[in-house]
Amino acid sequence: MHAPPVSDLEGHDLREHVQGLVEIGDLASLQALLPRLHPSDVGDVLASLDEEKRVSLIKVLPVELASEALAEMEEDEERGDTLAALAPEQGAELLGKLEDDDAAGLIAELDPTERQRILDRLPADEAGEIRDLLLFEEETAGRLMTTSLVAVSEDISAEEAIAEVRRQGREVEDFYNVFVVDQHHVLQGTVPLDDLILANPATPVTTLVRPTDATVFPHVDQEEVGRLMSRYNMVIIPVVDPEGVLIGRITVDDVIDVMEAEQTEDLLLMAGVSDEEELRGDWNVAVRARLPWLAANLFTTFMAASVVLVFGKIIESFWFMAAIMPIVAGMGGNSGTQSLAVTVRRIAVTRGSLERRFDAVGKEALVGLLNGLALGMLAFTLAWIAVLIFPDVSHRLPWVVLMALWGNVMVGSSMGAIIPTTLHRLGIDPAIASSVFLTTFTDMIGFVLLLGLASALLL
Amino acid sequence: MHAPPVSDLEGHDLREHVQGLVEIGDLASLQALLPRLHPSDVGDVLASLDEEKRVSLIKVLPVELASEALAEMEEDEERGDTLAALAPEQGAELLGKLEDDDAAGLIAELDPTERQRILDRLPADEAGEIRDLLLFEEETAGRLMTTSLVAVSEDISAEEAIAEVRRQGREVEDFYNVFVVDQHHVLQGTVPLDDLILANPATPVTTLVRPTDATVFPHVDQEEVGRLMSRYNMVIIPVVDPEGVLIGRITVDDVIDVMEAEQTEDLLLMAGVSDEEELRGDWNVAVRARLPWLAANLFTTFMAASVVLVFGKIIESFWFMAAIMPIVAGMGGNSGTQSLAVTVRRIAVTRGSLERRFDAVGKEALVGLLNGLALGMLAFTLAWIAVLIFPDVSHRLPWVVLMALWGNVMVGSSMGAIIPTTLHRLGIDPAIASSVFLTTFTDMIGFVLLLGLASALLL
Numbered sequence: 001m002h003a004p005p006v007s008d009l010e011g012h013d014l015r016e017h018v019q020g021l022v023e024i025g026d027l028a029s030l031q032a033l034l035p036r037l038h039p040s041d042v043g044d045v046l047a048s049l050d051e052e053k054r055v056s057l058i059k060v061l062p063v064e065l066a067s068e069a070l071a072e073m074e075e076d077e078e079r080g081d082t083l084a085a086l087a088p089e090q091g092a093e094l095l096g097k098l099e100d101d102d103a104a105g106l107i108a109e110l111d112p113t114e115r116q117r118i119l120d121r122l123p124a125d126e127a128g129e130i131r132d133l134l135l136f137e138e139e140t141a142g143r144l145m146t147t148s149l150v151a152v153s154e155d156i157s158a159e160e161a162i163a164e165v166r167r168q169g170r171e172v173e174d175f176y177n178v179f180v181v182d183q184h185h186v187l188q189g190t191v192p193l194d195d196l197i198l199a200n201p202a203t204p205v206t207t208l209v210r211p212t213d214a215t216v217f218p219h220v221d222q223e224e225v226g227r228l229m230s231r232y233n234m235v236i237i238p239v240v241d242p243e244g245v246l247i248g249r250i251t252v253d254d255v256i257d258v259m260e261a262e263q264t265e266d267l268l269l270m271a272g273v274s275d276e277e278e279l280r281g282d283w284n285v286a287v288r289a290r291l292p293w294l295a296a297n298l299f300t301t302f303m304a305a306s307v308v309l310v311f312g313k314i315i316e317s318f319w320f321m322a323a324i325m326p327i328v329a330g331m332g333g334n335s336g337t338q339s340l341a342v343t344v345r346r347i348a349v350t351r352g353s354l355e356r357r358f359d360a361v362g363k364e365a366l367v368g369l370l371n372g373l374a375l376g377m378l379a380f381t382l383a384w385i386a387v388l389i390f391p392d393v394s395h396r397l398p399w400v401v402l403m404a405l406w407g408n409v410m411v412g413s414s415m416g417a418i419i420p421t422t423l424h425r426l427g428i429d430p431a432i433a434s435s436v437f438l439t440t441f442t443d444m445i446g447f448v449l450l451l452g453l454a455s456a457l458l459l
Numbered sequence: 460m461h462a463p464p465v466s467d468l469e470g471h472d473l474r475e476h477v478q479g480l481v482e483i484g485d486l487a488s489l490q491a492l493l494p495r496l497h498p499s500d501v502g503d504v505l506a507s508l509d510e511e512k513r514v515s516l517i518k519v520l521p522v523e524l525a526s527e528a529l530a531e532m533e534e535d536e537e538r539g540d541t542l543a544a545l546a547p548e549q550g551a552e553l554l555g556k557l558e559d560d561d562a563a564g565l566i567a568e569l570d571p572t573e574r575q576r577i578l579d580r581l582p583a584d585e586a587g588e589i590r591d592l593l594l595f596e597e598e599t600a601g602r603l604m605t606t607s608l609v610a611v612s613e614d615i616s617a618e619e620a621i622a623e624v625r626r627q628g629r630e631v632e633d634f635y636n637v638f639v640v641d642q643h644h645v646l647q648g649t650v651p652l653d654d655l656i657l658a659n660p661a662t663p664v665t666t667l668v669r670p671t672d673a674t675v676f677p678h679v680d681q682e683e684v685g686r687l688m689s690r691y692n693m694v695i696i697p698v699v700d701p702e703g704v705l706i707g708r709i710t711v712d713d714v715i716d717v718m719e720a721e722q723t724e725d726l727l728l729m730a731g732v733s734d735e736e737e738l739r740g741d742w743n744v745a746v747r748a749r750l751p752w753l754a755a756n757l758f759t760t761f762m763a764a765s766v767v768l769v770f771g772k773i774i775e776s777f778w779f780m781a782a783i784m785p786i787v788a789g790m791g792g793n794s795g796t797q798s799l800a801v802t803v804r805r806i807a808v809t810r811g812s813l814e815r816r817f818d819a820v821g822k823e824a825l826v827g828l829l830n831g832l833a834l835g836m837l838a839f840t841l842a843w844i845a846v847l848i849f850p851d852v853s854h855r856l857p858w859v860v861l862m863a864l865w866g867n868v869m870v871g872s873s874m875g876a877i878i879p880t881t882l883h884r885l886g887i888d889p890a891i892a893s894s895v896f897l898t899t900f901t902d903m904i905g906f907v908l909l910l911g912l913a914s915a916l917l918l
Contacts, residue, residue: 038672040690162656169657176635176652176694193635193652197621198628213497230719231499233712235635235694252711253692256718260689263722264804267729271800271894272793279805286826290797291833294790294868298834301789302841308782315778322774322781323767326902329785330760331753334731334895338749341730345723346738367745374750375757382761409753435730435894436793443785 015041022048031060039065043072047280051078055085058094067094071102075278080109083118092121095130099173101146101254104133108143141225142218144258145239145248148172151179154188158208159201161191176235179246180209187215187238187246215240218247225250226259269429270344272297272436297436304444311451314459320393321454324401328450331375332408332442337435339364339416347420347430361417368413376406396457404450412442474500481507490519498524502531506739510537514544517553526553530561534737539568542577551580554589558632560605560713563592567602600684601677603717604698604707607631610638613647617667618660620650635694638705639668645703646674649695674699677706684709685718728888729803731756731895756895763903770910773918779852780913783860787909790834791867791901796894798823798875806879806889820876827872835865855916863909871901 014036021029022045034042034057042061046054046069058066073079083091083106095103095118107115107130115134119127129147136142150168152161165178177190189209199208213232216225218239229237229252237255239248265275277289308315308325315321343360383398416438420430473495480488481504493501493516501520505513505528517525532538542550542565554562554577566574566589574593578586588606595601609627611620624637636649648668658667672691675684677698688696688711696714698707724734736748767774767784774780802819842857875897879889 038691040692165653165656169653172653174651174653174694192633193656194624194628194631194633197624197652197656230712230715232497233499235633235711252694252715253689256689256711256715259715259718260808264808267726267800267804268797270726271796273797273800277801279801279808283822283825283829286801286822287829290794290826291830293797294793294830294834295837297793298786298790298837301786304789305782305786308785309779312778315774315781319771319774319778319781320768322784323764325781326767326785326788326906327757327760327764330763330899330902331757333898334753334756335749337730337894338727338732338752341726341732342736342738342745345726349719349723349738363742363745366742367749370742370746371750371753375753378754378757435796439792439898440789443789447785 018045019048025049025053027053027057027060030057034069035062035065039068040072042069043074046070046082047073047075047078051081051085054078054082058082058086059090063093064097067097068102070094071098071106075280076109077278079106083107084110084114088117088121091118096122096126099146099148100126100129100133101144104130104143108134108138136218139222140218141216141220141222141239141250142248144222144225144250144254145218146251147248149179149246149249150175151181151185151246152191152205154180154182154206154209156205157201158196158199158203158205161196161205162201165193165196174251179238179249180205181246184243185246186244187212187240190236190238212238215244216250217242222255222258223262226255226262229255230259266344266348266429266431269431270340270434272434293434293436297440300437300440301443304440304447307444307447308451311447311455314451314455317459318454321451325447325450327379328401328404328408329443329446331405332412332446333435333439334412335368335371335409336412336416336438336442339368339413340420340435340438341416343417343420344431347424361414361421364417365410365414368410371413372406372409375409376402379405394458397454400450400453400457404446404453407449408442408446411445412438415441477504478507484508484512486512486516486519489516493528494521494524498527499531501528502533505529505541506532506534506537510540510544513537513541517541517545518549522552523556526556527561529553530557530565534739535568536737538565542566543569543573547576547580550577555581555585558605558607559585559588559592560603563589563602567593567597595677598681599677600675600679600681600698600709601707603681603684603709603713604677605710606707608638608705608708609634610640610644610705611650611664613639613641613665613668615664616660617655617658617662617664620655620664621660624652624655633710634708638697638708639664640705643702644705646671646697646699646705649697671697674703675709676701681714681717682721685714685721688714689718725803725807725888725890728890729799729893731893752893752895756899759896759899760902763899763906766903766906767910770906770914773910773914776918777913780910784906784909786838787860787863787867788902788905790864791871791905792894792898793871794827794830794868795871795875795897795901798826798872799879799894799897800875802876802879803889806883820873820880823876824869824873827869830872831865831868834868835861838864853917856913859909859912859916863905863912866908867901867905870904871897874900 018030018033034045042065046057049057070079070082095107107118119130133143148171150165150172152164161178169175177192178196179190180188182188189211191205191208195208213234214228215238216228225237235252237250238246239250241247264279268275268277272293274289274293277286346360380398380402383401387393387395387397419438423432424430477489477492493504501524505516508516517529529538529541554566566577578589592602607630609624609631611623620637628634636651637655638649639647641647648670650664650667654667672693673687674697675687684696694711696709697705698709700706723738727734727736731752733748733752736745805819839857839861842860846852846854846856878897882891883889
């Protein structure tokens, strides 16, 4: 719950105005204006201030708004630092206003001592709930779920169920359905609120209940939660223990955040950026997140380059080979990058669904065969023109170019599918088959093919 | 609404079994088993059959299941072909079972004559609703929205509102809130169903209503719809006309599908794959979606390579330059790819939000400066060792390598930020700044730097 925000259009102007206040650091005006913005927008304002100002502002904002804005801040590390910079009493006050899942997510950023200090100042039951959630590993369903929900017994009527909703619902935020459980609290299904309202009051709940399309165990990976909810168009997914006992629920808005974060991670991993990097982070974090990959890659590039040293003789004889090398290497890398992107995304999207069982690697190899032939023939033509212009160039050169290019495009296309498929089977994130390493590989193969064929046919 | 699916675990075994039946093409058994699966799973089964079998199966499945499964199929083109292959009466029967947004999305795949033939066989009001939705452009809020919703007047009580929900709600699926409108149907806000149930019956709706965090116009791009719903944690977003009149609503499940599709498109665009390609499509579609990009790139690669021809003399004198070229070019390309991925994702995620106004390009240039220096010094050391081993190599070579590598990493890093930022300002999808073209550019600059410096210092 938050103060009524202004309409979208007004909101835009207001955000512009607030941005100006942030830039001049006018905390007093911000304090007055921010309650008119959505907590997500206030979270952005907090993120764009330096830590000292952020802490000062949080101290003067209404507690509910401050806590929700902090929970909505995207930069995890900075959220934690800010919470740690507050007095433990203030931290506890903020956490106390949040749903248990948001509170757990926020306090998880702190080190154990700081956590303890804040939890000690919360009411025992709230602290206990948060501690329970923290027992689940990060990035699992258990960490995303809230334990606050409405559950009714299966042997009552719609009218009694509504009375039960009124009794339990005051403490619960944003619920769109009622869970139906047996006497052991084992989940039997759900009744959407709209069905409950529409039903004749005397209707037994058993005739309204729908089986849930999917449930998850608390240790299930958050990506899997996202896939299930997206696949079955769910707004709420119940979390159950191995006996089927209902222990929590996950709402779709948390899952959307997860999906966005995972997609960012995939894209960055493919490009050789570690997941430490935050999109709006500072340069020093960026250097730390990227340099190790680049340094590792410098060595693999050296390896690829050392292949060239083997073929010194052909380059000494035909120095223009140095101009053809990047063409052959580059086209193999490009077709490999295409194949890699399609395969990585395909694995991410279709995981767990009924898969058409054609062989993805076979398809990519075929695509490489055909595209390689087409590109090879284009390059052959261009090389042929070069031969016509410079009569001292061997007539075999166009054939060398055709075969090397064709071969390298095939290799690139196939490897772009083989690498992520293999990694996925081994249980490794397929996106880590970064295009960076793939292109080093296609460089190497391209040099071997071109210079090897040239040595055999031109010398 | 669909037949109760089996639980998740059973569902997995059942899906395995169904997969087997698909492979042997046992339509009779499929007809019996499919009603126990979720429409999304049935959609996958349909997608994995060839068209003839798909059409036969649709004819024998319960109409509701067949229509929902068809709507859930991910391959747009195949959905359309299947609908077109049915008799117009059957097509109309299927469409009649769907919500207007799903029906519009499905029939949009057909050409105008086929569309007309089916719409003529629907009741006039249903056909009219679908025609109205089709007037909005593809990939806009108007195409995603459904016009079926529950709206109440602001001057009634909670009890009267519930009675109104009962009256209007029978025709509406999956609603989680009630819209509050004035006498001109201008949106005043929303009341979540849970709040309506919890409220004292006599409470006036005006005290329950919450301003909506965001609304969209029907022409707004679907990506923007996704960003707003994700930003403000919305399950439903209202669609209004410029006067604020409520004309429809978009539910989060449709938006999740959009977000997934857009993310796939971004990743593939960056890798130089056009959005025609479907992740599970056939090889011929893949060739069509990729070859034009590769062919265009063959020419840009030729341009990069032609730079080398300018420096024939240095390569003739020092053939091992051909081994150093790919190292300098590759490291520039890799750091550029990192910068590109971070920038593209940053633009996608933070668009429309309060942006910390530091200069992204400046940050990337600084990161390139530092990473380039570190990598250049590493390469310098390796080149120094080479000089010690081969005394006939010039002592200036390590310096040439250091400067060329450093310079190219800086160029790559900066261009990786400049290209997508510029495209975004020009209103072009920044992901189209595919890594493919970036690396051609860094190849070219790398060759100029290395061979130019070598010509100046070594010859």
